[in-house]
Amino acid sequence: MITTVYIANRGEIAVRIARTAERLGVRAVPGRPDFLDAAAQVAAALEAGADAVHPGYGFLSENAGFARAVIDAGLTWIGPAPEVIEVMGRKDRARDIAVRAGVPVVPSYSVDDDPTSFAFPVLVKAAAGGGGKGMRVVRSAPEHADAAAAARREAASAFGDDTLLIEKYVERGRHIEVQVVGDSHGTVIHLGTRECSAQRRHQKVIEEAPAPALDDDVRERIHEAAVDLARAVDYTNAGTVEFLLDAETGDFYFLEMNTRLQVEHPVTELVNGVDLVEMQLRVAEGERLDPPTGGGGHAIEARVYAEDPYAGFLPQAGTATLVRWPEADVRVDHALESGQVVSTSFDPMLGKVIAHGVDREHARRRLIAALDGTAILGLTTNTGFLRELAASEEFTEPGGIDTAWLDRNPLEPPDRGPARELAAHVWQRARQVPSGPFAADGFRIGAPAVPAVVEFEDGSVTLGPVPRELPVAIADEHRVELAHHGQRYVFDRPDPAADHAAEAGDGTVTAPMPGTVLDVRVAEGDRVAAGDVLGVVEAMKMELALKAPYDGLVTAVTATVGRQVALGAPLFHVESMVHEG
Structure with a gap:
């Protein structure tokens, strides 16, 4: 025991x-x-x-x-035996086992093959690891060498292994996975499917169980394939078998097996009425597995990340000055409280909001309401983005999103107008005198009250009726920070004493995310053309090239290889070169 x-x-x-x-x-x-x-x-x-x-x-x-x-x-x-972790942790070896077990796999090519023989598009991906690291979609032979080199670098950095696989890329693929659990007595059971197609750059953001819009026959064959694969390696404890479903043909292919508990395991727990961690402990103690007998309904999980989805999903860091998680009707798995510091040293996930309902639509509406009630101030998160995605027409349609949909259809930033109006009320309420001769109510003798106007740097607001309920916010004389529909907004008040001489676009290239300087490619005095790479910043295994904004002369380089930099730190300055004649 x-x-x-x-x-x-x-x-x-x-x-x-x-x-x-x-x-x-x-x-x-x-x-x-x-x-x-x-x-x-x-x-x-x-x-x-x-x-x-x-x-x-x-x-x-x-x-x-x-x-x-x-x-x-x-x-x-x-967890599973070390030998199973070893063999299934390699996508190339796991693929060979799947073939022997009769599980369908994606058509592939050898890394030694001539790229001109490929049927593009193809997916170049790391044989070791996962999480979307070391993956590149290649659409033509001329692109292959650079994409493969970049994938190798990323794979080596993330996993210490730069071995690559090359497979057919399914343009309209759905990510369907099956939770399996095996015991030490030879029993392997499945706990149904999950849909994880809502992804950005191969990273899951919303998952649900069971996978919607699947024919019963396809669902059963996917279940059988997952169990067959697990049995083929005498799998014990919890694991997940991932498949790619071609939305156009209905064919499905084995992708990989994760030999651990998945981030998205709560949706499976809720629809099966089980505790997967309890099952893991009991299997590790040698107990026999019994198939679950309870549960039902539908569950959807949203991953809350420290990232800016409307600025290329760049990692964010800072102090979470105020945190409010939803309290009713949903499950929240998190470890983030007000006052905690979020750095780029670890994965950007801050928590998970999971809604369970009698059916998919019920769960979806509960999730939207829960994300509306989530507020994280002090740093930017993707909570508002998750709310917009869950409310979108495409996500509302069961099975309506494929794995590349978000990359093809980036969501537009929400209108700041409603949040600005709320910020004006927050600011006014925080500073007004409620009664007496100095009350800030615009009262005038013999004339209508003067409309109250609150000015922010990005616009002014003429106050109307006070909203019955104001959002979670932090306000002082100079700024208001608030959460509206999950999205964090910051509204600064104009400073009449400020020096406005240095405007944006002055040639200063700043750090777009907190991270580490990986490369510096220019020195003071160098001439550069618009788009030339000045340096590279890395955070959470994501590399971002910093480019010259226009043709010019490099007049300052403060970036140093290996140095940690904060979001917005100036790294390079390019003086514009004006050509005449």
Whole structure:
């Protein structure tokens, strides 16, 4: 019996695992900060008196060496056997196993093949790892070399392995996955499908269970394929088999297997009436699996990230000065509270909002209401974007979004007008004298009241009737920060003493995200053309090239390779070169 579980992870998943462990009477110990140091994690588990280790997801969760080290230390590993992690963690080897198990796979090419022989488009992707890292869509032979080189660099950085696969790219594909659980007695069960097609740059943002708009025959064949694959490797504990469904032909193909608990596991729990972490613990203790008998309905999960979806999904960082998660009708898995600092040192996910309803539409409406009630101030998040996506016509239609839909159809930033009007009321209420001769109500003797006007730098607002309920906000004399429909807005008041000589577009190139300077390609005095790369900044394994805004002369370089930079930090300055004649 497991008495103490060491959680080799952090954030919301650590909190979520601890919650189940403690409900079962098992002591839970959070992990130490060096989450990628296997030896340190094992030593910490032993020091804490643990007899089992749960890796959560990310970090070392799919590291076969870590699993072996845990077992060799005499601890119980809450996950599949190290050998299974090793073989299924490689997309190339997992693909071979799928073929032998009779599971359909995507048509592929060898990396040594001549690109002119490919039937484009193709997907170049890392054989190791996942999460959308090391992936490039290539649409012609001339693009292949650069795309493959970029994918290799990203794969080597993220996984320490630059091996690539090349597969047919399905233009209108849906990401369908199956939750499987196996025990040590040879039983493998599935807990149904999940739909994870709402993605940006191969990163999931909204998931749901069960996958909607699937023919019963296709759904059953996908279930069978997932179980067949798991049985082929004697799979134990929780895992997920991912498939790509061609929306145009109805064919489905094996993508990969994740040998761990998935981020999106709550939707499966809600529709099956189970606790997957409890199942993991019981399987690790040697118990036999029983298929679930409860549950029903539909569940949808939205991932809240520290990123700006209306600025290329660039990572964000800062202090979450005020955090309000929804409290009713939904489940929220998070570890973010007011006052916490969010950095780019870890994955940008801050929490998950999960709605469960009697059917998909009921769950969708609950999710929208919950995102409306979510407020995170101090840094930008994607909460408002998630709300707009969940409310969109395309998402409302079951199965209406494919994996590349968001990349083809970026959502427009919401109109700032309604939020500006609310900000004016917030600012006025925060500073007004409620009664007496100095009350800020515009009263005049013998004339109608003077309309109150609140000026912001991006426009003024003539106040009308006071809204019955004002949003979550922080206000002072000079600015108002608020959340409206989940979206964070900042409205600054004009400063009459400010120096407006230096306007935007003066040639200063700033850091578009907090991160690390990877490369500096110019020096003071260099002549550059518009679009030339000046340097590269990286955060959370995402590289972003900083380019010259126009033809000119580099007059300042403050970027230094390896240096951490804050959002908005000036890195280069280009003086415009005006050509005459």
